[in-house]
Each structure stands twice: as structure tokens, then as C-alpha cells.
Amino acid sequence: MSLPSLVALPKSLLPLVSRAKELFLSAARDVSPQAADDFAAWPAERCAAFERVCAASDFVTEQVSRDPQMLLQLAEAGLLERPLRTGEMHTALNALLADCADEASLATLLRRFRNRQQVRIIWRDLTRQADLAETCADLSDLADTCIDLAYRWLYARHCEQFGVPTGRRSGRQQQMVVLGMGKLGAHELNLSSDIDLIFGYPEGGETTGARRSLDNQEFFVRLGQRLIKALDAPTVDGFVFRVDMRLRPYGSSGALVMSFSALEQYYQDQGRDWERYAMIKARVVGGDQQAGRELLDILRPFVYRRYLDFSAIDALRGMKQLIQQEVRRKGVAANIKLGSGGIREVEFIAQAFQLIHGGRDLSLQQRPLLKVLTTLAGQGYMPAAAVDELREGYEFLRYTEHALQAIDDRQTQMLPDSGIDRDRVAFMLGFETWDAFHERLLYWRSRIDWHFRQVIADPDEDELDEGEELVGGEWLPLWEQDWDEEYASRQLADAGFHDGHAACQRLAALRSAQQVRTMQRLGRERLDAFIPRLLAQVVEHDNPDLVLERVLPLVEAVARRSAYLVLLTENPGALQRLLELCAGSPWIAEQIARFPLLLDELLNAGRLYRPPQAPELAAELRERLARIPEDDLEQQMEALRNFKLAHRLRVAASELAGTLPLMKVSDYLTWLAEAILSEVLALAWHHTVARHGRPRRADGELCDPAFIVVGYGKVGGIEMSHGSDLDLVFIHDGDSNAETDGAKPIDGAQFFTRLGQRIIHLLTTQTTSGQLYEVDMRLRPSGASGLLVGSLSAFERYQSEEAWTWEHQALVRARVLVGCPQLAQDFERVRASVLGRERDLERLRSEVSEMRAKMRDNLGTRVTQAGMADRAFEPEGEFNLKQDAGGIVDIEFMVQYAALAWSHQHPQLLRYTDNIRILDGLEQAGLMTGDEVRLLQDAYKAYRGAAHRQSLQKLPEVVSGDQFHDERRAVMRMWRELGLS
Structure with a gap:
């Protein structure tokens, strides 16, 4: 809020001003005539301030009358005005x-x-x-x-x-x-x-x-x-x-x-x-x-607990109840700190979020309340409008608190009874009358109390209509009482379960699970409160059997960390979103069961179904890591993994909900990998430089970092899916023989090798939150037998003189993900030079066809093109979306063939690394018709969309043979028209 207004002194306070002046001047004259003269010489503005302050505060009047020199010295030093x-x-x-x-x-x-x-x-x-x-x-x-x-x-x-x-x-x-x-x-x-x-x-x-x-x-x-x-x-x-x-x-x-x-x-x-x-x-x-x-x-x-700690709400709720009992017992409802809608309620709101989320979100680990409120709005924990109201109401209460205490230097938060002190408080807060002030005070207390109830209040606390039961109350006997399997099965079937007996068995298995049997009393109470709510929501789904089957492993997994059960009990919306995601995808259900910290993402539907754009994604990760001490590698690795898990869930949830189309899903997953790689490179560089110092370039300049991470395959082609690994190549531009400038110097080749090893370690190490990515380095020059990190000149030499055609095909999809901008430009020059040279088309067609045939034989469903008519298009047959004839890899190979065949004449074909935009380039260059390009693009998107759906269902990239007939035949026809076999 803005500062309280300055209003005119009410008549009731004028006698206090006269008394204060009289006491002060008398004391000043006793000190010296000069002291009284100094006061008389004060400018009008300071004299008016003296009147305001002494009218409001007996404490100030007493202090300056006891020691008038103190006030005069403060004034002379300018300390009253600055x-x-x-x-x-x-x-x-x-x-x-x-x-x-x-x-x-x-x-x-x-x-x-x-x-x-x-x-x-x-x-x-x-x-x-x-x-x-x-x-x-x-x-x-x-x-x-x-x-x-x-x-x-x-x-x-x-x-x-x-x-x-x-x-x-x-x-x-x-x-x-x-x-x-x-x-x-x-x-x-x-x-x-x-x-x-x-x-x-x-x-x-x-x-x-x-x-x-x-x-x-x-x-x-x-x-x-x-x-x-x-x-x-x-x-x-x-x-x-x-x-x-x-x-x-x-x-x-x-x-x-x-x-x-x-x-x-x-x-x-x-x-x-x-x-x-x-x-x-x-x-x-x-x-x-x-x-x-x-x-x-x-x-x-x-x-600050490392996990989401919704048990904190129960604790704060209990503390608030004790305070309210004390307030009622002592009859101090007029207490602006402890009473309803008081200062303490704002503090409880802020600290509830701090205790729940502060272990994982370090931005909440701060002390000043107003800064915490700002963070709650900025991080999406509370709506900005709600935080604005809490901030204004809190500031109004704190100004009121200061007014109450300024009167007589007493520790009080009680509204005054006397008319004079009421006039003083209204005057100090900028109101003409006590009634006007009190009306505003009641408004802010009612708003604070409302927000407090939204955050802290018990979900079962609201009064129930006559005859109305608690949420899930009908399931309490089934879960808590002695197990009557026949009755329980019938109740479950009547409620909508297709197989009540199987559902009953699943609940019985949960009750008898080791995790549940060994729970402490408080945890068991939380589980008993949660299960009825769970069943009440499960039966609202079209397939409650499937939902229960998928969600109970999560319940068992978090049984010993029952704060997660409190989270879902306290947040019915989060529970609803959990069940929707489990119903839609067993992969999501498994992820949440393995990593319960993901439950935090379910609290905010707006955030869950709206992943951030690439710049916001990178900025958010940088901000998270910036709050962790530089030497705490363990916490940095956990933060990276938690970040990936959370954002991958948001992308999957958005895809499942239909708010994110296929191409955007791949974009987001690729941006996520790039943001993580950028920070991993920074961490690895910092660690390696700290040990050995910085390497040098050939001209003697220090590297900073003269290193790039090149992405191939799906990450290079901006086509990542939920379980994609990373095909990477590391390239440096340092002097391999020059020593680093640190306390433990090593030559440049060793330095960059250790840097590469450090990056792989950070990406692949298994922690409690899993690993970041599987990393495949086999596409580097000479494959697994080659150097882990090579120079750009060695890369160029290998690609120009030794690389196979399939390696040039892979290079079509290669791009720099992170690293030195200048070296990235140099890499693009090398890539364009290698890919843009003129080739023998007959030989190129033969080598591309041979490689494709090997892949199809080894990885496909072993149905040859010649035998396609037999089983490949029948329901009993199978179609491997990626590897079978007419599938994803055929389209990728055609695009790669086209880029290698014609980029020497049409260098714009090398501008992009993703198949969709390369196909657009082929149309723009007149090498394919618009219909042909659209046909391939639509088939490619259809296949990848199906593959994503299979992935979310934890199924292989194989569908029945009666699907995608038109797409497959069209792709096979175009394969032949390009002269490929």
C-alpha cells in the first residue's frame, strides 16, 4: 500500500500538543536559554512535524522533555529528515x-x-x-x-x-x-x-x-x-x-x-x-x-524438507487453533496480530508455502514476509491478485501496529478503548475519524481471513448441510473396518467398478503391504483419511478399474512419506489431475510412482498444461542452479534431474490433454535437453578449470570455452520424444599440446577429454532422481574407437576423407546444441562443405539403399517389400512405425538422400536439420512437388504421433498391420521414384 495520508490534527489532540510544547520548552530553558532559542528558530515544517509527533506519542513527549538536547542534536544533524x-x-x-x-x-x-x-x-x-x-x-x-x-x-x-x-x-x-x-x-x-x-x-x-x-x-x-x-x-x-x-x-x-x-x-x-x-x-x-x-x-x-511437506499445513492449522482458543479465552478478538484476519494469518500463509515447498524451491528459503509473498506470486504458488491483497492488508495492519505502539512504547496489538487514543490511531493512519479507520481495518481483516481459509483451513471444516456426508464418507467403513470381502466387492461393483472383486483384492493388497503395515500412527491416520477421498474420485472415471490399478502403486510408494498423502488430501484438484493422468498414461503413472516429487506439478493446472518457451525454460533452470552453492555438486545434480522430471511431465500432460500438438511436444523436449546441456557444460567447465586451469588456443589465448556439443539424431533434428537418448559429439578448438594455466596443469587434449568425461558423468549418473539422459557417443569420428573429444580440424579431415555415406546422412541432422558461438559457426562451415560437395548419384542411391536394407532386416518386423502383400497390411500382421518399409526411417533416408544429392546446387537444403523444414526446402527448390512434400510430411507426423501415443502407453513402436495403409504405400512409391531400392 502507499504511505498513510497526512491529515489535519483533530481538535481532540490539540491539548496534547500544547502540553508537549510546554514540557519541552520548560526542560529546554532549564538546560540553557540557547536551547529554547534553537527550538524557536526551527523552520515551520519541522515545527509542524513536532506537533504531529507529540500529539500522537506520549513516549516521544516524555523522552524529549527528559532530554531536550537529544532532540535538538537530532535536528541539527539532519537525522530527523534523512x-x-x-x-x-x-x-x-x-x-x-x-x-x-x-x-x-x-x-x-x-x-x-x-x-x-x-x-x-x-x-x-x-x-x-x-x-x-x-x-x-x-x-x-x-x-x-x-x-x-x-x-x-x-x-x-x-x-x-x-x-x-x-x-x-x-x-x-x-x-x-x-x-x-x-x-x-x-x-x-x-x-x-x-x-x-x-x-x-x-x-x-x-x-x-x-x-x-x-x-x-x-x-x-x-x-x-x-x-x-x-x-x-x-x-x-x-x-x-x-x-x-x-x-x-x-x-x-x-x-x-x-x-x-x-x-x-x-x-x-x-x-x-x-x-x-x-x-x-x-x-x-x-x-x-x-x-x-x-x-x-x-x-x-x-x-526445509527435501520432499513436499504438506504435513506443515496440519501443524500450522493446529497452531492457529490454539491461538484462536487463547484469543477467545482472553477475549482479545480486537488483537490485530492474533485475532481473525490478523498479522499472524498472513505470516502463516507465507510460511505454509515455505515449509511445504522450501526444501525443493530455494527461492522460498528467505526470511522477509513481503519478499516471500512476491516469490509466491512470481513462482505461481498463489494468484498475483491474492498476493497483492495480502500485501496491502499486511502493510495496513503493520502501520496500525506501529501506531498502537508509538503512543506509549508498549508492546500491544490491541485496539484502544479510550477516545483520545482512538483519535490518535485514526490520525496516524491518515483517517479523519475512528469509524472511517475501523471500517477499513475490518475490510482488510476480512480479506486476509478469506485468503487464510483458502490456504490453511481444513477441507472438512466447512459446515455440512443436514444429512450431507464428508467427501468419500461412504468408503470409510470399507477401508477402516474389518475386511468383509464379499460386501466390499459388491459395494465396489455397485459404484461402477467392472470387476469389484479385483478392485477389492487390490485394496486388500495395499492394506497388507509391508510399507503400510509398518507405518507409524500419524502416517496411518493420513492414509485412512486419504483412501476414501481417492475412491470417491476414482469411481467418477469411465474406467475406475484401470485408474485404481495405476494409482495404487503410487500410494504404496509414498506410504512411508505420508506428507504426499496430505498433499493429495488437501488439494482435491491435484488428486483429480493425478487420476486423469494415470487414466491416460501408464507411463505417467509409473513416473509419478517412481518420483513422487512430481506431485508438486499437479498443484497448478495452469502451469501443468502450459510448459514455458525455450528462453523461460533456460532462465528458470539458471535461476534454480544459481541458488545452490557452487561446490555442492550433489544438490546441483539433483536440481537438474528434478527440473527435467518436472518439465517432461508437463509436456506429457499437455500432450495427453491435447493442449500441445506433436511438433510442439518435440520442440519442448528438445529445448529442455538444450537448457540442461547448457548448464551441464557450465558445471563441467567450472569443475575442470578449477582443477587444472584453462586450456589455450593455438594463438596462445585462453579458451572460453572453445568447445561445442553437437547433437545428432532426434536432438539434432529437433524431434525428441519422451524417452529419447542423446546422440552427441564433442569438438574443441584448443591447442592439444599446450598446457593449462592452473595449479595442476595438463595438456589441452587431456583437458578436453576430462571435460567430455565430466559432461557424460553429469548426464548419465544414477541418483535418487534417476539419470538425466542416456548418452550415445558412437557417431563421433571412428565411432567407439575414436577420441572422446576431437579438434574441429580432425573432425573436418575425417568427414572429408574417411567418413562413410551413412555418417554423412547422420551429419544432415547434426547441429550445435551448446558451446562457443565462434566454434559453432566454424562447425556449420565444415558441415556445409562436407555435405555440399557434388556426389555420384548412382553410387549414393546404392549406398543409401544398402544401409536401409540392413536396418530393415535387423530392426524391422522382417516383412520384405516383395512380400508386403502377404501379411504386412492385414490386422494379424504388425507394422513397425519406425523401421518397416514405408515407415519413419524410409522418410528420413529419403530426406537425407535428397540433401546429399542436391545440396551442392541448393545449399539452402542444409539450413535446417529437421525433416519437415528440409522437405519444405525441397519444394521451394522445385525438387519435389507440393503434393509430394505434403504427403511425406503428413505421413511423418502421423507416424510420430502414433509413436508418441505408444510411448505414453508403455508400448513398443509397433501397431497392427491394418493401420496407415495409404501413408505406407505412398512412402514406398516415392522411395521407388527416387531410384532407391
Whole structure:
């Protein structure tokens, strides 16, 4: 939202202004006549600001009356009208503490510094010179500065008294780590917030350098107590911050400070859901920053699970219910933080998505709530309009919270009862009256509550009409009670199953499966809640038997990771899409059962059925990998595989739904491979260069990278299908003999060979998420016996002098996928030169025909052209879409023959590598008629469409002989007309 408006002072607040001026001037005169004169000389704008601030805040009135010089100094330094520079607050307090002699002086200096900054921050907030972000950042920086500098001052004195704490294992000096939780951790502190802290230290040991050594834990417990006292204890100057340590392990009964290993053990063994929720915002606010980062890395797996964790919704729902019970018990519905539609509900919405998806989507692993909301919209987790409403409502509530706390520096979120304070709040929020403000507040709370219910509310929570049952309620007895097979079979048959007995047996097998029998209580409860919902949706399908058969393996596979069951229970739309995909394709059903993380893709129908274009695809993958540390190869490999699995599912789902035509399916699958190859090459290059340095070109320049990946076959021809492997050739343009410039130098030939090996390793290694692609390198010069990576000059020499005709046929479909742009241009020149030379057509026809005959004999259904009339066109016969006469390979060979035969006269035939556009080129060159080209293109698309459908059904590329008669005969006729045999 925009900043609240500045409205005129209401009459009810004018006496407060008069009183504030009188108190301030009296105090100023007591300091010196000059102080009063300085105030009188203020410009009108600053005087008006003084009136606004003092009318609204008794705290400011009290502080400037106690210390008028403080306000005058702030004004003279311009600090009331400008934001602080980065580090300015830290520098100011550090200078104050330089000559601090004892803890009493430390307490005084900290409190006076805090009060001065608090006055400045409230002044800028209420005069609308600072927005919400600046106010929260300044308050958080104030806390960070006070915590860290007070800790450092105390630590030095503590070491003088008790010795230096030293690690037993490492022998290194130990420092404490102060974690800020909640709003402090997220840099969102409010005007009168307490601070939630957790203390830790790296490792056990004892102090050295003192007469009597202390155990490290005892040292840090005493230090922590001193730090809390320095910040929290009330004195004549007030307090710095109220400190709350109840978020530490075991709460108030737990040790004040724990070692990292003890913290890790606690959260691993006993950490509860609310502690995961709290730890999202944890940030190092004092002490050893480096050790603090290590601690947060240790605890990250506790907070962010690697799988989709929809169980988090249940936990947050339970927390919210407890809060609501407390609100009702204490009668504090007017609490704008905890009440319905309050600040906490917005936080719960954001953190629900963080806990569910944050383990896999690293963009959600951030602390500030508004940034998380922006990510939710940007990544498609929530509609942008919903996020905009949540953002505006949240900001309105936070401005209201600051107004409530600015009045008297009290930690409150309760709306006031008194007329004066109500007038103050309305005035600070830019409203003429309390009623106008309150109406707007109720609007935002109702909108937030509505969005909260969409995300967090229990799907069974809504009131049911009289006599109405829960979703799937009719299936509860069948699943939960003692198994009556006859009754269960009859109920399943009556509901629409064609074979109720078989369906009954499948459910019985699931109940008795090892995975289910060994489930813990919570998991079993989730399964029992899910199965009735599943059956209720399954019976809505035309073939419920098939759907149940295909989906139950997934249920069994995720039984021990029951958060996936919660996902489907919480999201009926996702369950519906799952069943539709399983009904349409056993291949998809198998993929989801093998890789349940794919269930995440079912949550957003718009995203599922609309795969991104090539640039967005590449950008999304780059962004994912950019969030992973450079040295974490395992996580990078998992991210690549998860990305491929997700986008391959989206393409298959779109093809099944009919939203993506055949040619686009191949385009997307090819773009996916190219995006992955680009990142794999970057990772392999980074790793190899880190070990050996960069290789050199022949002219001595460093390579960057002077390397290309050439794609052949389906990837080269932009015709990939769901299970396609990658036919690749690696080419470099470095000096094979020159050494690299690293600490472990090797010659260029070795470098590029290791680079190629690294690429293959990244692509083919099996992880928990499978492998990226099968890789076939046999099309490189000299095949399997040749060098893994060769130079461009060697490639050109081989293709010009030694390559067989079939290798030139393969080169027709070759193109550079990723790598050095200049080398890619050079490769295209070589390819055009090799393919564009004039050939003996008779010899070419003979060699192409011989190769095709060998393939047909070895790979086809062994029906010769001469015997076609016998069985090949009959229902009992079979037609191999790819290898049989008149099929896909015949069309590919004709296209390749044409390109080799005529490209010396028509070089435009070499412009593209895909069959469809080469055929267009043949028509444009007048080498084929439009009818002939259309005939071949239509047959080619029909065959490939059928092959894709077979693939999604987990069937071979073979159909019955009574299909595609016209296409096959036409292709065979054109084969003969080209003189091929």
C-alpha cells in the first residue's frame, strides 16, 4: 500500500500538543536559554512535524522533555529528515562504547542510545518520511547493533575474568552465536517489540588463561545471563529490548546456551512443527557470524524438507487453533496480530508455502514476509491478485501496529478503548475519524481471513448441510473396518467398478503391504483419511478399474512419506489431475510412482498444461542452479534431474490433454535437453578449470570455452520424444599440446577429454532422481574407437576423407546444441562443405539403399517389400512405425538422400536439420512437388504421433498391420521414384 495520508490534527489532540510544547520548552530553558532559542528558530515544517509527533506519542513527549538536547542534536544533524546510511548506527554506538568502563555505564549508554534512535524512528514514521520497510529495517538494525556490540563488550571482560573458551576438538577460540528469531530474524521488528533469541556455541571444551578454568557451556551461560541483563533489565532510563528466550530447546526449562552438536541433536530428535515454523526466520544477529552461518546450515534440513511437506499445513492449522482458543479465552478478538484476519494469518500463509515447498524451491528459503509473498506470486504458488491483497492488508495492519505502539512504547496489538487514543490511531493512519479507520481495518481483516481459509483451513471444516456426508464418507467403513470381502466387492461393483472383486483384492493388497503395515500412527491416520477421498474420485472415471490399478502403486510408494498423502488430501484438484493422468498414461503413472516429487506439478493446472518457451525454460533452470552453492555438486545434480522430471511431465500432460500438438511436444523436449546441456557444460567447465586451469588456443589465448556439443539424431533434428537418448559429439578448438594455466596443469587434449568425461558423468549418473539422459557417443569420428573429444580440424579431415555415406546422412541432422558461438559457426562451415560437395548419384542411391536394407532386416518386423502383400497390411500382421518399409526411417533416408544429392546446387537444403523444414526446402527448390512434400510430411507426423501415443502407453513402436495403409504405400512409391531400392 502507499504511505498513510497526512491529515489535519483533530481538535481532540490539540491539548496534547500544547502540553508537549510546554514540557519541552520548560526542560529546554532549564538546560540553557540557547536551547529554547534553537527550538524557536526551527523552520515551520519541522515545527509542524513536532506537533504531529507529540500529539500522537506520549513516549516521544516524555523522552524529549527528559532530554531536550537529544532532540535538538537530532535536528541539527539532519537525522530527523534523512535516512541513516549503511553502518551509521553501528558506528555511532561503537564510538559511545569505546570508553565504557563498567556494566552500569554499559546499561546507561545502551538505553540512552536506544531512546534516541526510537525517537528518531517514530518521528520519521509518523511524519511519513519513512515507509514501513525503512522503519522495520531501522528497528531491526538497532536491535542487531545493541545485541552485537553489547555482546562484544561483555565477551572481552568475561574472558579477562574466566579465561578464553577453547574448543576441545579444534583447539580454536570459541565465540557465542546469537540467533534472532521472529520479526527480528526477518528484519521486520516493530516499534515496541521484544526480541526472541537463541544462544549457541560451536563446541565443548573449557577456558584457558585463567586461574580456574570453566566448562565452555558454563562460560557461555554466564555470558548469556549478563547479555540479557544488559539489554532487558529496567533502569531509570528504561530498557533496551525485552528479551524472550523461550524459543530455545526445551523452552524456559532448557539450558540457556547449547553447543551446536546439542542443538542439532535436539532438533533432529525432538524438534516440533512450531519450532520449524520459528526457525524459518532465524538469523545471526550477534557474535560469531561465520559460525552462525554454519549453525544455520546444520539446522536447514530440519526446517526445509527435501520432499513436499504438506504435513506443515496440519501443524500450522493446529497452531492457529490454539491461538484462536487463547484469543477467545482472553477475549482479545480486537488483537490485530492474533485475532481473525490478523498479522499472524498472513505470516502463516507465507510460511505454509515455505515449509511445504522450501526444501525443493530455494527461492522460498528467505526470511522477509513481503519478499516471500512476491516469490509466491512470481513462482505461481498463489494468484498475483491474492498476493497483492495480502500485501496491502499486511502493510495496513503493520502501520496500525506501529501506531498502537508509538503512543506509549508498549508492546500491544490491541485496539484502544479510550477516545483520545482512538483519535490518535485514526490520525496516524491518515483517517479523519475512528469509524472511517475501523471500517477499513475490518475490510482488510476480512480479506486476509478469506485468503487464510483458502490456504490453511481444513477441507472438512466447512459446515455440512443436514444429512450431507464428508467427501468419500461412504468408503470409510470399507477401508477402516474389518475386511468383509464379499460386501466390499459388491459395494465396489455397485459404484461402477467392472470387476469389484479385483478392485477389492487390490485394496486388500495395499492394506497388507509391508510399507503400510509398518507405518507409524500419524502416517496411518493420513492414509485412512486419504483412501476414501481417492475412491470417491476414482469411481467418477469411465474406467475406475484401470485408474485404481495405476494409482495404487503410487500410494504404496509414498506410504512411508505420508506428507504426499496430505498433499493429495488437501488439494482435491491435484488428486483429480493425478487420476486423469494415470487414466491416460501408464507411463505417467509409473513416473509419478517412481518420483513422487512430481506431485508438486499437479498443484497448478495452469502451469501443468502450459510448459514455458525455450528462453523461460533456460532462465528458470539458471535461476534454480544459481541458488545452490557452487561446490555442492550433489544438490546441483539433483536440481537438474528434478527440473527435467518436472518439465517432461508437463509436456506429457499437455500432450495427453491435447493442449500441445506433436511438433510442439518435440520442440519442448528438445529445448529442455538444450537448457540442461547448457548448464551441464557450465558445471563441467567450472569443475575442470578449477582443477587444472584453462586450456589455450593455438594463438596462445585462453579458451572460453572453445568447445561445442553437437547433437545428432532426434536432438539434432529437433524431434525428441519422451524417452529419447542423446546422440552427441564433442569438438574443441584448443591447442592439444599446450598446457593449462592452473595449479595442476595438463595438456589441452587431456583437458578436453576430462571435460567430455565430466559432461557424460553429469548426464548419465544414477541418483535418487534417476539419470538425466542416456548418452550415445558412437557417431563421433571412428565411432567407439575414436577420441572422446576431437579438434574441429580432425573432425573436418575425417568427414572429408574417411567418413562413410551413412555418417554423412547422420551429419544432415547434426547441429550445435551448446558451446562457443565462434566454434559453432566454424562447425556449420565444415558441415556445409562436407555435405555440399557434388556426389555420384548412382553410387549414393546404392549406398543409401544398402544401409536401409540392413536396418530393415535387423530392426524391422522382417516383412520384405516383395512380400508386403502377404501379411504386412492385414490386422494379424504388425507394422513397425519406425523401421518397416514405408515407415519413419524410409522418410528420413529419403530426406537425407535428397540433401546429399542436391545440396551442392541448393545449399539452402542444409539450413535446417529437421525433416519437415528440409522437405519444405525441397519444394521451394522445385525438387519435389507440393503434393509430394505434403504427403511425406503428413505421413511423418502421423507416424510420430502414433509413436508418441505408444510411448505414453508403455508400448513398443509397433501397431497392427491394418493401420496407415495409404501413408505406407505412398512412402514406398516415392522411395521407388527416387531410384532407391
